Amino acid sequence: MSTYYLNYLEELESEAIFILREVWAQFQNPVILFSGGKDSILVTHLAKKAFHPAKIPFALMHVDTGHNFPEAIQFRDDLAKKLGVNLIVGSVQESINKGRVAEEKGKNATRNALQITTLLDSLEEHKVDCAIGGGRRDEEKARAKERFFSHRDEFGQWDPKNQRPELWNLLNGKYFEGEHFRAFPISNWTEMDVWNYLTKEKIEIPSLYLAHQRDVVKRNGSWIPNSEFLKLEPNEEIVSKRIRFRTLGDITITGGIESEADTMEKIVEEVSTMRETERGNRSDDKRSETAMEDRKKDGYF
Amino acid sequence: MKIDKNQLLRFTTAGSVDDGKSTLIGRLLYDSKSIFEDQLAAVKNSSKQKGIEGVDLAMFTDGLKDEREQGITIDVAYRYFTTPKRKFIIADTPGHIQYTRNMVTGASTANAAVVLIDARHGVIEQTKRHTFIASLLNIPHIIVCVNKMDLVSYSEETFNSIVEQFEEFSSKLLIKDVRYIPISALNGDNVVNRSENMTWFQGSPMLHELETLHISSDINKIDARFPVQTVLRPQREGFEDYRGYAGRIASGIYRVNDEVAVLPSGFTSKIKTINVGETEVEEAFAPMSIAMTLEDDIDISRGDMIVKKNNQPELSQEFDVMLCWLNNAPVKSRTKYTIMHTSNEQKAVIKEVVYKMDVDTFKRNEEDKDLTMNDIARVRLKTSHRLMLDSYRDNRSTGSIILVDESTKETVAAGMII
Numbered sequence: 001m002s003t004y005y006l007n008y009l010e011e012l013e014s015e016a017i018f019i020l021r022e023v024w025a026q027f028q029n030p031v032i033l034f035s036g037g038k039d040s041i042l043v044t045h046l047a048k049k050a051f052h053p054a055k056i057p058f059a060l061m062h063v064d065t066g067h068n069f070p071e072a073i074q075f076r077d078d079l080a081k082k083l084g085v086n087l088i089v090g091s092v093q094e095s096i097n098k099g100r101v102a103e104e105k106g107k108n109a110t111r112n113a114l115q116i117t118t119l120l121d122s123l124e125e126h127k128v129d130c131a132i133g134g135g136r137r138d139e140e141k142a143r144a145k146e147r148f149f150s151h152r153d154e155f156g157q158w159d160p161k162n163q164r165p166e167l168w169n170l171l172n173g174k175y176f177e178g179e180h181f182r183a184f185p186i187s188n189w190t191e192m193d194v195w196n197y198l199t200k201e202k203i204e205i206p207s208l209y210l211a212h213q214r215d216v217v218k219r220n221g222s223w224i225p226n227s228e229f230l231k232l233e234p235n236e237e238i239v240s241k242r243i244r245f246r247t248l249g250d251i252t253i254t255g256g257i258e259s260e261a262d263t264m265e266k267i268v269e270e271v272s273t274m275r276e277t278e279r280g281n282r283s284d285d286k287r288s289e290t291a292m293e294d295r296k297k298d299g300y301f
Numbered sequence: 302m303k304i305d306k307n308q309l310l311r312f313t314t315a316g317s318v319d320d321g322k323s324t325l326i327g328r329l330l331y332d333s334k335s336i337f338e339d340q341l342a343a344v345k346n347s348s349k350q351k352g353i354e355g356v357d358l359a360m361f362t363d364g365l366k367d368e369r370e371q372g373i374t375i376d377v378a379y380r381y382f383t384t385p386k387r388k389f390i391i392a393d394t395p396g397h398i399q400y401t402r403n404m405v406t407g408a409s410t411a412n413a414a415v416v417l418i419d420a421r422h423g424v425i426e427q428t429k430r431h432t433f434i435a436s437l438l439n440i441p442h443i444i445v446c447v448n449k450m451d452l453v454s455y456s457e458e459t460f461n462s463i464v465e466q467f468e469e470f471s472s473k474l475l476i477k478d479v480r481y482i483p484i485s486a487l488n489g490d491n492v493v494n495r496s497e498n499m500t501w502f503q504g505s506p507m508l509h510e511l512e513t514l515h516i517s518s519d520i521n522k523i524d525a526r527f528p529v530q531t532v533l534r535p536q537r538e539g540f541e542d543y544r545g546y547a548g549r550i551a552s553g554i555y556r557v558n559d560e561v562a563v564l565p566s567g568f569t570s571k572i573k574t575i576n577v578g579e580t581e582v583e584e585a586f587a588p589m590s591i592a593m594t595l596e597d598d599i600d601i602s603r604g605d606m607i608v609k610k611n612n613q614p615e616l617s618q619e620f621d622v623m624l625c626w627l628n629n630a631p632v633k634s635r636t637k638y639t640i641m642h643t644s645n646e647q648k649a650v651i652k653e654v655v656y657k658m659d660v661d662t663f664k665r666n667e668e669d670k671d672l673t674m675n676d677i678a679r680v681r682l683k684t685s686h687r688l689m690l691d692s693y694r695d696n697r698s699t700g701s702i703i704l705v706d707e708s709t710k711e712t713v714a715a716g717m718i719i
Contacts, residue, residue: 004554004586005517008309008388017578017590018530018549025531025603025644049578050590053543054535137379144378163376164712165402165627167409168701169549170641174710188390190381 009197012189016043017050018169019148019185023130024050024057026173027181030130031088033119033301034060036072037248038205039134041079042194043185045203047132048083058132059086063119065111066093067229067250075206090122110253116299120156123180130173130181133301138190142293146184154178156299191246195271199264211244211262222255246271310516312413313392313440315404315431320419321448325486326380326393329508332493335382377407386512401660401675402627404431405715408438409701412516415507416445420453420483424466430660432467436474437623437677437717439697441519443479444510451485455498473663475694478514482507520587524691525553526614526699527607528643533592545576545592546601551643551698553609554586555593560610563601564689569610570597587698604645606689606699614689614699621655622702622716623693624672624680630706630713632672638704638713640684648685649704655679679719693717 006014020043023030032047034040047056060080064073080087092111095101095118104110123131137144145160149171152158164172173181186194198205215226217236224230226238229252243256244267261270292300314322329335380391392407394400408414414435418428435443445467453459460483471479482491483499484507490496491506505513533545555561559572575585576592585591593607601607608614626632632651640649654670657678672678682702693700704714 003517004522005308006589007305008307011309011588014549014588014590021530021547021590050547051533052576052579052592053537053540053545054533055537138381141378144380145376160376165406165715166712167406167703167715169551169643169698170701170703172641172703172705172710172712174639174705174707176710188379188381190383190388192383193388 009193009200012186012193013046013049013197015188016046016185019171019183020047020050020132022149022171022173023132023183023185026171027130029126029128030132030183031059031061031123031126031128032056032132033134034062034076034087035134035248035301036062036069036076036206037134038194038198038209039136039186041203041205042189042198043132043134044079044083045201046185056083056085059088059126061088061090061122061126061128061131063090063115063122064092065115065250066091067111067227067252069206069208069225069248069251069254071206071208072248088122088126090118092118094118095121110250112250112253113295113300115301116156116295119301120299123156128180129175130183132183132185134186135182135184135301136189136191136194137187140292142290142296146182146187148184148187149173150182150184151175152180152182152299156180158182158296158299160293160297192268192271195264195268199268206248208245208248209267211242211259211266213240213242214256215239216241216243216256219255223258224253224255225251227251307387308516309388309390310413310511310514311390311392311411312415312444312511313394313404313407313411313435314415314417315394315408315435320417320422321486322393322417325415325417325446325448325484325492326391328486328489328492329391330380330382332489333382333384333508377403384508384512389511401430401434401677402625404434405438405625405627408434408440409697409715411438411440412519413442413444413511413514414440416443418445418447418463418467420447420449420459420463423463424470426661428467429470429663432471432476433474433660433663436471436476437625439475439693439717441477441516442514443476444507445479445481446486446507447481447483448486450483450490450496450499451488455483455490455496457499457501460502480504480510482510521552521696521698522554522586523552524612524614524696525555525559525609526551526587526643526689526691526696527555527593528645528699529601529603529605529607530644531603532601543594544598545594546607547590547592548644549590550585550587552587552696553612554584555591556584561595561607562610562613563595563599564606564608564613565616565687566599566605568597568599570595570599572596604643606643606645608689614691616687617690618685618687619652619681619683620688620690621679621681621719623658623719624651624678624704624714624716626672626674626676626678626714628706628711628713629674630709631674636706639707640682640688640702640704642688642690642702643699645688647688649682651680652683653681655681680716682716690718692719 101114147166216223244259261267378393394404394407484491493508530548573594656665656667691699700718702716706713
């Protein structure tokens with residue numbers, strides 16, 4: 001006899017598909033914010049399921065800091081081509097050239113915060129009224145407060161203390177002109193759920209997530225990859241290590257971990273025994289206790 | 302870990318300001334090893350700054366800047382943990398009276414509610430309010446945790462008398478399944494591990510209850526309801542004539558060849574195919590997201606509902622709901638609100654406030670009928686078109702509505718169809 005209940009991965013999948021279809025039904029011009037990381041790949045894969053046999057009805061939007069892992073960019077281009085979806089790239093370098101933003105100065109300068117302006121400019125330029133993100137509530141304490149449909153005012157700002165209540169499956173995506181929404185279909189997934197699902201569904205991800213040999217530098221307790229953008233401090237030295245990345249952000253701030261996990265199955269096993277959060281190696285979150293909340297209020301992902 | 306049979310359980314926690322709710326959640330996360338070392342280090346660091354020895358468990362649930370500064374929960378926060386048996390989502394909601402709306406929000410999708418009582422104080426007004434909301438929102442299971450048992454010398458008599466108090470007032474409410482557990486969140490008694498201080502207690506620790514509650518029947522599998530979210534028209538090679546109705550099954554089970562009726566039009570047809578993503582299946586049930594095709598070409602769009610021919614909801618334009626007002630601005634008379642019900646959207650007016658509910662005494666107030674933030678009232682709604690209605694008691698998904706104020710675009714009320 002069949003059983004009439006879903007296991008938790010099936011339920012999470014069903015919920016995410018529901019959210020994605022709701023975005024399509026309620027908004028005029030939604031896009032998927034695509035970073036090339038595993039979460040946005042997952043969201044894209046879920047969108048494929050949600051609209052089968054039709055094509056994914058959303059463009060992919062990438063905010064390019066110019067400080068990328070080349071592998072992630074290649075992966076992005078290949079996936080967009082394979083799915084036949086439109087790819088929109090907003091460039092931080094262009095925002096700098098136009099004088100919209102200025103490079104941070106100092107030792108730990110990154111382009112992380114600069115992305116906010118480029119993101120908001122791109123959303124406005126392409127008249128996007130809903131940007132679908134791969135944010136998850138388990139990632140970070142400010143993200144734990146996010147709704148599935150999250151309102152942004154005309155300045156792109158999030159007001160966490162005055163959010164619309166979200167009850168049952170009733171999502172209110174109404175807005176005034178100039179405002180927009182962020183939608184988070186995988187809000188309820190944990191890092192472990194993502195890895196279990198990617199493995200179960202045999203979804204392809206950039207090779208950076210698998211253990212590989214790479215030139216790295218030890219900085220703030222993480223292995224930062226060597227790249228043309230890395231400025232070595234006098235006491236730092238480049239070494240070759242077998243590492244993999246748990247998240248993919250800017251190449252200048254994303255730290256890898258030493259690992260032998262070179263298959264999806266081994267990663268699932270490794271993640272299940274992990275004692276640090278995945279963003280623990282992201283120096284953008286380490287700046288202060290409220291680094292994420294502050295950036296999110298300004299319009300960050 | 303075996304994941305193929307593990308279910309997802311959503312529960313909400315309700316408690317007053319100082320009854321140890323955050324400590325309890327911290328304890329659950331900590332003892333189930335869901336806290337990561339960098340989080341632990343951050344909390345240890347902050348605990349030290351506050352002058353607290355060791356780890357302040359409550360700080361694991363702090364979120365926004367203001368919450369940390371004021372030591373309170375402002376908004377619903379979601380927490381996650383997994384055991385070898387289940388995945389859990391906690392909707393952590395604040396307990397103050399002014400946050401009734403957040404409690405309602407957290408309760409709307411919960412399988413279970415954890416009601417916390419301070420063993421020193423017993424049942425208080427807030428306990429009654431939380432339990433009332435849990436029963437109003439029809440949460441299938443309630444677990445009453447009598448906390449701080451360490452402060453009453455783990456006394457069995459104290460526990461029994463609180464259980465008695467709870468039984469007495471809750472007999473006036475519609476509650477299906479309630480269990481009682483004496484705990485100490487601070488010391489970990491009966492949270493994850495069985496307490497050695499209360500050998501008189503024969504029941505299971507809280508986590509064991511959460512892991513074994515029967516939740517497969519929480520969703521109605523009898524009355525088949527399929528609200529159409531969107532229509533899929535691929536217009537690509539091989540699918541020229543494909544017209545799929547996409548949505549999430551709200552309740553019940555659908556099989557290929559089932560005779561169905563499309564509401565509100567009433568046209569009938571048969572199910573031709575059911576798809577879950579790329580996979581074609583013979584049957585599907587709630588809460589699966591599917592795409593369905595029918596044998597006949599019928600005009601169907603978002604907001605319509607596909608049901609079984611022999612089991613249909615009521616079609617009506619005027620009906621009563623228990624309404625919880627969620628907005629700072631009070632009800633405006635004669636205002637047309639937008640009503641959202643499943644995937645359907647119409648205009649609605651509040652025709653009459655029948656009575657207001659006093660959430661502390663459970664008494665009806667038929668004199669004062671002004672609705673402001675956090676008020677709960679029975680009201681009569683009139684809608685611009687007929688809705689496909691089930692009562693909330695039978696069907697949480699097709700029995701619930703929200704009202705949106707078009708002048709602010711905000712969600713101003715949540716309602717449960719009577």
